[in-house]
Amino acid sequence: MAVLPLLTVPDARLGQVSEPVVDFDADLRRFAADLEETRLAGPAAVGIAAPQVGRFQRLIIIDVPPKKGGATHGHLVLVNPEIVHWEGWEMGREGCLSVPDYTGNVIRATRLRLQAQTLDGTARELEMEGFEARVAQHEIDHLDGLLFVDRVVSRRTDLFRRKVYRSRGRPAGSDGH
Amino acid sequence: MLTLVGEDRPGIVAAVTRALYDAGCNLGEASMIRLGGNFTIMLMVNGGQPGARLEEALAPVAADLGLRCHIDPIPGALDRHPVPNIQVRVMGADRAGIVAEVTEVLAATGFNILELDSSVCGEPGRPLYIMNILGCSGEALEVLDEAMAGLRARGVSIDIAPIETMIG
Missing domain, CATH: 3.30.70.260 (ACT domain)
Structure with a gap:
């Protein structure tokens, strides 16, 4: 196991769209273990995505202990995650291992249903809400080359922009409104 | 710390920051916001200029746009930002x-x-x-x-x- 070097802004590679995982092999499992070690080495991160360490594959790790906001799934490695349903929205403050020393307010959906695979390729479907749903959206954004700073509404107030952010490969308004 | 206040109108930020750039300044953290019809700027500025020279550099813009200008020499470094809880x-x-x-x-x-x-x-x-x-x-x-x-x-x-x- 190894702590991998993190890409940080303004590294252009953070804007790269990651490829789906095809091979569910030992190398992938080794990488997932390294990614987890990298997450734990940093400042209290509840999630990390493969492209943050320069591996442009659709794999994320989320770890929201059940005590935070009720029913959560705890530690999750999600491969090829896809959000298939969004509901509601909420403002919340986010920071990122790839954007040191900056936090800002971002609007995220409050309830999600997502499909993903486990490290051995098994398909699974999960429902998430609140803080855990926020983490999933933040990490999946990384797979699409997006950082939370691309979505920061305002550091100052609760106000939000009327127009939903539109980005590469993701339709505007895809948050289910 | 540079403080500028004047009646709000388009172009204040562009004119001020251009004048600062031309004077060789580097801009740091800033708060710029409209308060009760005034546009207010509080801006960390770094540049080899002593305060008096900075004031000189800004004088034409300040006169042009009706801005009042105040400069406080302060120590400044990359700040670690406390996260509000x-x-x-x-x-x-x-x-x-x-x-x-x-x-x-x-x-x-x-x-x-x-x-x-x-x-x-x-x-x-x-x-x-x-x-x-x-x-x-x-x-x-x-x-x-x-x-x-x-x-x-x-x-x-x-x-x-x-x-x-x-x-x-």
Whole structure:
């Protein structure tokens, strides 16, 4: 196991769209273990995505202990995650291992249903809400080359922009409104 | 720390920052916002210029745009930003003393204000004061909440909420 070097802004590679995982092999499992070690080495991160360490594959790790906001799934490695349903929205403050020393307010959906695979390729479907749903959206954004700073509404107030952010490969308004 | 205030109009930021750039300055953290019809700028500026030279460089722009300018030499370095963990929203009929009363209570608990913005809105004759505070507190939410009981009893709406910052 190894702590991998993190890409940080303004590294252009953070804007790269990651490829789906095809091979569910030992190398992938080794990488997932390294990614987890990298997450734990940093400042209290509840999630990390493969492209943050320069591996442009659709794999994320989320770890929201059940005590935070009720029913959560705890530690999750999600491969090829896809959000298939969004509901509601909420403002919340986010920071990122790839954007040191900056936090800002971002609007995220409050309830999600997502499909993903486990490290051995098994398909699974999960429902998430609140803080855990926020983490999933933040990490999946990384797979699409997006950082939370691309979505920061305002550091100052609760106000939000009327127009939903539109980005590469993701339709505007895809948050289910 | 450079402070500039003047009647709001388009082009202030562009003219000021151009003049600073041309004077060899590097800009740091800034707060620029319209307050009651005025445009206000507080800006960290770094550049080999002593204050007097900076004032000189800005004089034509300030005269042109009707800006009042103030410069305080201060030490500055890359700052580690404390992350706020508490948000306090205050709303009440506008009257003198609300800010002092609320912030005194917060200060007594050791609350450190990182940001405070406020608006006076509502209808003429019935102005409403709305204030939003972000800050750091080592106290439990209940302690802060209880500390506000007296103010609440006097008709000020005070909402205290934790800010959970997601790092991912």
